Amino acid sequence: MPENLMAYIITAQRGSIAGMAEIIQKMGRELEWSEKCIYQLNLALDEIVSNTLEYGYVTPGMHRIEIFLELDGALLKMKIKDNAAPFNPLKKAAPELDKPPLQRERSVGGMGIHIMKSLMDAVRYRYEHGQNVLELEKNLEKATSCITRPVVGFGQGGTEQGGWQ
Amino acid sequence: MNLEQTTRDGVVVFSVKGRLDGSTAGEFEQSVLAALENGTTKIIFDCNGLDYINSTGLRVLVMAYQRLHGREGRIAVCSLKDYIQEIFTISGYDQIFALHQDCSEALRRLRVDG
Numbered sequence: 001m002p003e004n005l006m007a008y009i010i011t012a013q014r015g016s017i018a019g020m021a022e023i024i025q026k027m028g029r030e031l032e033w034s035e036k037c038i039y040q041l042n043l044a045l046d047e048i049v050s051n052t053l054e055y056g057y058v059t060p061g062m063h064r065i066e067i068f069l070e071l072d073g074a075l076l077k078m079k080i081k082d083n084a085a086p087f088n089p090l091k092k093a094a095p096e097l098d099k100p101p102l103q104r105e106r107s108v109g110g111m112g113i114h115i116m117k118s119l120m121d122a123v124r125y126r127y128e129h130g131q132n133v134l135e136l137e138k139n140l141e142k143a144t145s146c147i148t149r150p151v152v153g154f155g156q157g158g159t160e161q162g163g164w165q
Numbered sequence: 166m167n168l169e170q171t172t173r174d175g176v177v178v179f180s181v182k183g184r185l186d187g188s189t190a191g192e193f194e195q196s197v198l199a200a201l202e203n204g205t206t207k208i209i210f211d212c213n214g215l216d217y218i219n220s221t222g223l224r225v226l227v228m229a230y231q232r233l234h235g236r237e238g239r240i241a242v243c244s245l246k247d248y249i250q251e252i253f254t255i256s257g258y259d260q261i262f263a264l265h266q267d268c269s270e271a272l273r274r275l276r277v278d279g
Contacts, residue, residue, distance in 0.1 A: 018188065019247035050187050111220045114256070
């Protein structure tokens with residue numbers, strides 16, 4: 001039976017991310033997750049939420065970002081819903097890691113999304129009812145050592161899979 | 166974030182503690198830019214007390230690298246926690262920064278290598 005761990009709503013600006021990080025850190029320590037795993041989970045959420053706050057809203061003060069954490073066995077599921085402009089991070093061009101920074105034609109802006117995808121085992125995106133819905137999954141059993149690798153299907157676009165309704 | 170800046174034998178050492186993220190990167194960037202504008206060509210980022218960094222924080226380090234690259238400067242990062250060093254690997258930044266476990270070694274290298 002999946003266990004709901006957290007529901008967090010951000011309606012203010014950046015400071016709220018630090019509040020969310022504190023809650024996840026406290027919860028993670030109680031559940032005996034490694035500091036590395038706690039960092040990776042917070043970082044993945046931070047990158048997506050920061051990106052939404054930075055680029056997703058034209059009018060300040062009208063935003064609402066909902067974050068849900070659910071534990072299904074060893075599988076941690078995180079869902080981020082926001083009412084920002086439609087944005088599919090799976091379609092964001094990957095950074096040109098094979099080139100030295102000074103030779104990269106694309107900006108470093110895609111780095112946060114690349115980091116987020118690299119830290120997760122699965123990432124799914126859909127846009128429904130006027131909201132971006134991003135689902136992230138991390139297998140904590142495997143992540144006790146938190147071995148990181150790029151997500152399979154990287155950059156191939158989102159799927160329409162459900163499972164969170 | 167807590168930031169300390171010291172100069173040792175012409176090398177500017179920034180000791181960064183706590184969280185380097187969207188809410189603190191601006192202050193950090195201003196301090197680094199001020200050092201660069203003063204003509205600094207050798208910088209060490211001492212990350213012994215750094216608990217958290219995101220892509221916004223990393224961007225400040227890359228900015229320093231880009232500025233110093235144009236004037237043949239040197240830059241090193243030392244004493245990263247292992248899980249933060251992994252993010253340098255994921256982002257490819259381990260290829261542009263000299264990463265040292267030991268900050269004394271980083272300082273010695275920057276002094277010796279000119």
